[in-house]
Amino acid sequence: MSAAGFAAGASAPRPGARRVVFVGGLDDGRRTVEVLQAHPGVELAGAFVLDDEVGTRVSGFRTFDDLLAPPVLRKIRRIRDHVDEIRELAPDVVFVVGFSQIIPQALLDVPPRGVIGFHSAVLPGRRGCSPLIWAMVDGLTETGVTMFYMDAGIDTGDVIGTRSFPIDEDDYSGDVLRKADDATIALLREHLDGVLDGTAPRVSQEGAEATYTPRRGPADGEIDWSRPAREIVDLVRALAPPYPVAHTFGGDGVPILVERARAVPGLELPPPRYRRDDPMRTRVLCVVAHPDDEVLGVGGTLALHAEAGSDVTVLIMSEGEQEKLSETPRCATRRDCALAAAEEMGVTRVLFHDFPDQRLETVPFIDLIKAVEAAIDEHAPTVVYTHHGGDANTDHQVVFKAVYAALRPMTRLGATVERFLTFETPSSTDQAPQVEGYTFNPTTFVDVEPVWDHKVKALECYPTEMIGGRHPRSFSYIEALARVRGGHSGYLLAEAFVSVRERIARPAVAAASAAPAAPQTTQTTQTASTTAAPR
Template sequence: MSAETTAGPAPRVVFIGGLDDGRRAVEVLLRHPRADLVAAFVLDDSEASRVSGFRAFDDLVEPGRLRKIRRIKHHVDEIRELAPDVIIVVGFSQVIPPAILDVPPGGVIGFHSAVLPGRRGCSPLIWAMVDGLTETGISMFYMDEGIDTGDVIAVERFAIEEDDDAADVLRKADDATVRLLERHLDAVLDGTAPRTPQPEGAGTYTRRRTPADGEIDWTRPAHEVVNLIRALAPPYPVAHTYAGDGVPVLIEKARAAPELQLPPPRRLQHDPMYQQVLCVVAHPDDETLGVGGTLALHAEAGSEVTVVIMSEGEEEKLAHTPRCETRRECALAAAEELGIATVEFHDFPDQRLDSVPFIELIKTVEAAIGTHRPTVIYTHHGGDANTDHQVVFKAVYAASRPMTPLGSTVSRFLTFETPSSTDQAPQVGDYVFNPTTYIDVESVWDRKVKALECYPTEMIGGRHPRSFEYIEALARVRGGHSGYMLAEGFVSVRERLTRPVFPGRA
């Protein structure tokens, strides 16, 4: 008799994931006699260029069970209909929404590349190598609404050897993941897997890595430089530095030579889009409507880009409804499309920023400037029809005054136009938006459109200024002004030029 006949139906399993360890996990599920893999949700092929170590699953999972996705949160209903007993998540960096966590009675099982509760969060293997750890591990755990905070099933540790690079450590991590899954899958399917709660207050977190983190700082000790190079070796983007003419140089392998003493080279950056960037806006979607293409270019150049959203994102009567939360989620999704590293949300009242004591707004912007030390700031045009936009402009202008210690880092202060606000102001006097600076955004236009698609409730069809057609038409007009096909226009409010001082030059 079959196992299904003697022990009841095989548990229904849904897989969510990707990468090498995800493929190997699917192989474990497919050969397990009691696991009924009803569907595998894997990253769509369009994500290949954006995900290190992307792997296809077409040759492994039959078409009827393979689901190619971009964001798992859009597939809640489909997963509910599949009625899985257990969900297994391997090689997947997106947050699993609560609506999916609640579906399987046997829980959602995840794997984190660190020994929990330590080093929760993003890129733990890279940061383990950058920080010079000699040991790390894989934690198998029940996922909950927190970030890597669920009950732990088991941990497998492994050594990080002195000559290991990223590929070596990834291989060890993948092997540990597979061993954990093979060892504990029966108990997971039976609902008898151990559950050890993580100690309260013991968690530490690693932050999301940005392209700027890959630049070598030659003033650091030799072993730290070598650790960075090891951590970012293929399949990761590879650590980089710049030659004397500003040409980027990629370094995949290095070793420390303690007997070699050289002065640190001066840093040259010839890409004008390489900046410390701060964009301060009144509402979610303003950053994408007005300056989305430019922010994407900054991110491509390796800039650290931070967006500060001042209002709660809805009128007061909607402030505590699911839509407000959804709009914040939209902002994070748009930021991901544009490559923005950091989005900071504040909860000042939407459409009533003029009711907030002005000093509170100034202090909020000052705090962002103090934390991120921007060299360029983008914000709303001061003559916009929207009062919130006007207030934010005034707060940013006051907070970034060059005579203050904070403002002294800001070389450029630029304002942008926001469709349905800038164009709706009186076209006379100080209300008029007359661009003085244009940035070519043709190469990233598709990314801006995808980011705008993350705001379905804010984009409006027809002849509305927030329609896709109008926004592209505006970009073509600005491009026509400046000799580009598609451009974003800005008013330069303040620009400070400092003559660089080079070593050996008086």
């Protein structure tokens, strides 16, 4: 082709110039093209860059439209589809910079001076994927760039040269990328003449010294808050723009992107409000027949859940007063008592229904089930507590059956609950026949000694329900029962439960199917390859 036949942006043929093909993108790719265009010994025969539609899914994508024009500029989707075109251009050398598709062997065989790539690490160490990201995630204080002859292996070709640079403590990925780009261009300028005339160094890599960094995906950007603060900060720095940014999730599953972070060990702040690994931190629903049942049976456990930061809902099905015996004290403000007890335990909310006291068996069963289902649907508990099914109190039996029906394991709502437990209620569970089918045989115990005062104060919110002497609803009896259950389990004071059902699933799998999708920026520049090093 004559000089007049070249389109705008093409290098005019020069006597003795070597024909060069460029494959790549990103900032270092653009700067490489500028160096090649300005070099008197280079005839830029073609530049193969990603099509705009594909490129916009690549972190740090840049167009070349202002540098080159067709026919030199050729926009592609997959390099393997253009090997024949490159062969027809008869290049002496091919430069691959800022490109993360595997270079096929057919293309490696085309140029007599070789295919030259750049890897963002000092080879043979840290071959493979995402070397710059891994360098920052791993807390390195120095890394570099290697210019090398590409072959069929993963970053295994002969080395032309290396250039190192520091990773400063306050560097983010954009800062390190600029240093890597500068190192790439410095190596190119240093060795370009040698590559063109075939005198560039060729130093074989020592396989015994090779290490590899693995492929990264979007899920690897999730912050693990159990890791040390320095590691979390390093992850945030490594995935800052132009990469897809580190992420975490809110309690509602909505992704939160974290672009910047710093560890401040000397800063004085209150201690963490909640332990993130606390098994008591979950979403809780406690369904009871009457006000006071929730404190008598499970008050200490609910207080522990609340202290751990749980969302705790108590659902009370009946007001519990209408059918009291004539000699039994009545309480016109029993709902207020329930709210006061809930405040003492730290319960998030109390829901009330007005089904008839001591006559729940007269209510259409479907109405009771729907009341429980509505609470499950709205508050999405993962743990549910309710009465033991063998209690002497008929209302307790009916509530157990309604909760069980609402939590049938093959239903949509039942499938969301991980643990379903029943508790004992003094003056009801202990008054049932101690024969098979009624006996409360606990299998799970909770240490409630740390919150025992909260349980006692919550019980004091029901002055008409607490009875002295030998009655099971006396304070002395309730503490004695807790001591017995503590003796069964190795605690001083404990509340006991029968586990009706426990479901164990892999949390990551469940979260992936239920939560909104994580950030979708494609990390094309971070795939494994025999390519111009993934950044």
